[in-house]
Amino acid sequence: MTHDAHQKVKASHLKRTAYLYVRQSTLRQVLENTESTQRQYALKQHAVSLGWPLDRIVVIDTDLGQSGASAADREGFKRLVTEVSLGRAGIVLGLEVSRLARNSMDWHRLLEICALSDTLILDEDGVYDPAHFNDRLLLGLKGTMSEAELHVLRARLQGGIRNKARRGELFIRPPMGFVYATEGKMEIDPDQQVQQAVRLLFETFRRTGSAMAVVKYFADQELKFPRRVHTGPSQGEVTWAGLEHSRVLRILHNPRYAGAFVYGRTHMRKTLDGDYVVQHVPREEWEVLIRQAHAGYIDWDEYEQNQRRLHDNCQAYGADRRRSPPREGPALLQGLLICGRCGKRMTVRYHSRRGHLMPDYVCQREGIEHGEPVCQHIPGAAIDEKVGELLVEALTPVTIDVALAVQGELQTRLEEADRLRQQQVERARYEAELARRRYLRVDPDNRLVADSLEADWNSKLKLVAEAQESCDRQRSEDRKHVDEQQRAAILALSTAFPQLWCDPATPDRERKRMVRLLLEDVTLVREDHHLAVHIRFKGGAQRSEQLPLPQRSWEQRQTKPDVVATIDRLLDHHPYPEIAAKLNEEGLHSGEGLPFTARIVARIQRSYGLASRYDRLRKAGMLTVEEIAKVLGVHPQRVTRWNRAGLLRGLAYNGKNDCLYEPPGDNPPRKAMGVKLSERVAARALATQGAQEVQCEA
Numbered sequence: 001m002t003h004d005a006h007q008k009v010k011a012s013h014l015k016r017t018a019y020l021y022v023r024q025s026t027l028r029q030v031l032e033n034t035e036s037t038q039r040q041y042a043l044k045q046h047a048v049s050l051g052w053p054l055d056r057i058v059v060i061d062t063d064l065g066q067s068g069a070s071a072a073d074r075e076g077f078k079r080l081v082t083e084v085s086l087g088r089a090g091i092v093l094g095l096e097v098s099r100l101a102r103n104s105m106d107w108h109r110l111l112e113i114c115a116l117s118d119t120l121i122l123d124e125d126g127v128y129d130p131a132h133f134n135d136r137l138l139l140g141l142k143g144t145m146s147e148a149e150l151h152v153l154r155a156r157l158q159g160g161i162r163n164k165a166r167r168g169e170l171f172i173r174p175p176m177g178f179v180y181a182t183e184g185k186m187e188i189d190p191d192q193q194v195q196q197a198v199r200l201l202f203e204t205f206r207r208t209g210s211a212m213a214v215v216k217y218f219a220d221q222e223l224k225f226p227r228r229v230h231t232g233p234s235q236g237e238v239t240w241a242g243l244e245h246s247r248v249l250r251i252l253h254n255p256r257y258a259g260a261f262v263y264g265r266t267h268m269r270k271t272l273d274g275d276y277v278v279q280h281v282p283r284e285e286w287e288v289l290i291r292q293a294h295a296g297y298i299d300w301d302e303y304e305q306n307q308r309r310l311h312d313n314c315q316a317y318g319a320d321r322r323r324s325p326p327r328e329g330p331a332l333l334q335g336l337l338i339c340g341r342c343g344k345r346m347t348v349r350y351h352s353r354r355g356h357l358m359p360d361y362v363c364q365r366e367g368i369e370h371g372e373p374v375c376q377h378i379p380g381a382a383i384d385e386k387v388g389e390l391l392v393e394a395l396t397p398v399t400i401d402v403a404l405a406v407q408g409e410l411q412t413r414l415e416e417a418d419r420l421r422q423q424q425v426e427r428a429r430y431e432a433e434l435a436r437r438r439y440l441r442v443d444p445d446n447r448l449v450a451d452s453l454e455a456d457w458n459s460k461l462k463l464v465a466e467a468q469e470s471c472d473r474q475r476s477e478d479r480k481h482v483d484e485q486q487r488a489a490i491l492a493l494s495t496a497f498p499q500l501w502c503d504p505a506t507p508d509r510e511r512k513r514m515v516r517l518l519l520e521d522v523t524l525v526r527e528d529h530h531l532a533v534h535i536r537f538k539g540g541a542q543r544s545e546q547l548p549l550p551q552r553s554w555e556q557r558q559t560k561p562d563v564v565a566t567i568d569r570l571l572d573h574h575p576y577p578e579i580a581a582k583l584n585e586e587g588l589h590s591g592e593g594l595p596f597t598a599r600i601v602a603r604i605q606r607s608y609g610l611a612s613r614y615d616r617l618r619k620a621g622m623l624t625v626e627e628i629a630k631v632l633g634v635h636p637q638r639v640t641r642w643n644r645a646g647l648l649r650g651l652a653y654n655g656k657n658d659c660l661y662e663p664p665g666d667n668p669p670r671k672a673m674g675v676k677l678s679e680r681v682a683a684r685a686l687a688t689q690g691a692q693e694v695q696c697e698a
């Protein structure tokens with residue numbers, strides 16, 4: 001092999017650097033499996049024997065303690081690939097090289113690059129040249145085997161776990177309120193305080209039917225809820241803290257509290273960036289569900305009932321409270337609003353007014369989590385309208401064209417600036433090179449000079465790195481500009497925008513999409529006398545608007561002050577039905593938008609504390625039926641009869657024709673036996689007429 005190896009290693013390889021890649025997947029392996037680490041470092045000797053000088057063997061060990069399953073966050077592996085692709089590496093060393101990358105894609109990419117840049121690969125078995133077909137085949141196989149090994153290992157582990165789970169014997173971290181007994185069976189926590197807290201949670205939910213109400217109850221009563229510390233020095237201890245909404249939900253959803261053993265409620269899935277996301281699996285697909293596996297806090301029926309309740313609640317209030325895709329409802333700014341008081345995203349609620357859905361914007365995340373009152377609650381109709389106006393006004397084709405032209409101008413200037421920065425980097429590099437040469441030329445025995453020259457060289461190298469870094473950073477920031485496609489989309493939108501926006505046939509969802517194209521977010525703060533709305537457009541422009549505070553719903557239903565004043569005035573001369581008729585004639589409406597009736601007028605008079613018509617008439621000296629009957633010396637019934645006939649002047653003070661009477665004056669009507677009432681009325685009318693005529697003559 002050695003002979004073969006020496007044949008593959010050529011002078012061109014030896015001129016370049018050798019890279020030793022050292023990796024252990026977990027920190028525990030790093031600490032315990034020192035044997036393997038030592039073997040990895042021993043490869044260095046192998047490289048030396050092949051002809052590399054010791055100082056040109058670079059060890060890359062930044063990935064110690066990182067799993068090899070993906071290259072996503074392995075800095076060392078990335079660096080290795082970079083060095084190889086730049087043609088700086090003559091050979092790559094690694095213990096069982098295929099373990100360099102446990103992911104077949106990363107591995108094959110490394111092989112390809114090695115073949116292109118004529119880089120050799122060395123492991124304990126020998127030297128490979130990826131440019132040779134045979135070697136590449138072998139390396140490819142090794143990679144596949146390595147991946148398969150990982151798969152088999154995992155399958156074996158998973159299989160063991162599944163078998164145990166099927167028997168209900170798998171150790172799963174006990175939820176709060178449970179502990180493992182010595183014989184490995186789960187039981188209710190003997191700690192009475194913990195037990196009672198959990199029981200209280202379930203009882204409160206039974207009583208109120210809402211997780212939110214449970215949080216509120218615990219917060220109002222200042223009750224704490226236990227939680228177990230899972231990491232750190234006090235691992236396993238129980239601490240007490242306030243109860244959060246998410247915790248209540250987790251407990252209510254957890255079937256273990258109903259004494260059931262479950263496995264497979266969630267799935268881990270890997271994303272493209274190498275992150276993991278947890279997905280909830282529907283109940284029918286749970287792998288294992290063993291009811292009555294151990295004692296529980298509630299029975300299975302109650303668990304099912306709780307699930308149904310929670311599901312109903314969630315439909316009532318909307319499942320998603322984060323920034324969300326546009327939905328069907330008319331709230332224009334749904335998902336774009338930020339609370340100006342606490343910085344959290346606001347959510348939408350709707351209420352119905354006169355058959356229309358009206359949006360309310362609410363900041364309630366904190367409130368939900370800790371059972372506090374909501375942070376802000378603002379009716380949204382006026383805000384939506386204002387934002388719509390602003391957009392139509394801001395988005396004319398002219399303004400957009402100007403904006404895009406300015407953008408283009410800025411872009412060319414940025415490129416100039418970039419060239420300048422690039423020159424600075426070149427200059428720094430040149431100076432570093434000078435310093436290097438000065439250092440190399442000095443006699444190494446002259447320590448004093450050599451040391452100061454070395455320090456100079458180092459500081460120059462640092463300057464190069466800094467200049468390069470600032471150049472790169474600036475450049476990547478400059479790149480954040482509108483690309484051609486976006487530009488075209490914006491221009492196209494702007495020409496058709498106002499028509500499309502105002503067209504009633506445009507669905508709310510489309511309108512919301514347009515808003516999302518144009519706006520980054522909108523921040524709302526309710527101030528003392530107005531509503532501050534801060535709008536951020538895409539691209540950084542900002543607008544701040546002040547809107548009058550939206551009226552609360554009772555304010556909107558209130559009778560207008562001038563109507564109340566009119567009623568006050570009319571009450572001096574008219575009873576309620578007449579006032580109602582007069583107001584309706586003037587086209588006025590009640591606060592709820594209805595025509596007036598005697599009853600509504602009476603209610604307004606009472607609730608606004610206006611003096612009643614009765615009081616007003618009494619104040620003006622009017623007499624009640626009884627009083628005037630006494631003055632005239634007749635029965636009250638006769639008074640009403642005389643009033644109907646017109647012998648007395650009575651004024652109605654309510655809608656039922658109850659009257660108060662003017663004092664009879666000098667010539668009160670008298671009982672006149674034998675004369676018909678109608679004749680007396682005619683005589684009296686004649687008499688008054690006569691008196692008027694006399695007055696005219698005078």
Ligand SMILES: [Zn+2]
Pocket residue numbers: 339340341342343344363364375376
């Ligand atoms: Zn808030």
